[in-house]
Amino acid sequence: MTLPKPITDYLAAHEMRDADAALPHFTPDATVVDDGHTYRGPDEIGGWLRRAGSEYTYTSTLTATDHVDDRRYVATYHLEGNFPGGVVDPHHRFTLHNGRISRLVIEP
Structure with a gap:
């Protein structure tokens, strides 16, 4: 299954560690939940994006995608690192609104 462009563009930028x-x-009112922390709005999400890729060295492989409904999608990755x-094999659960990501929950 192909993920929608806003998600694939975000994932490509995140993989390049380009916040x-x-x-x-x-x-503008998006929420990200990752590792037990919730980030709201561009300032908090931008800070999370800048930290998320820089703490550890790891490899990342997309292993599965799922189309839940017209707004929700899941991308599952396999990560190995220090x-x-x-x-870990986290699920990235995306919710779209008007062609942008309104919610992202990353969990095992």
């Missing part, structure tokens, strides 16, 4: 390119794919545990 400035990733941030415009979120709505973070605690060394291996």
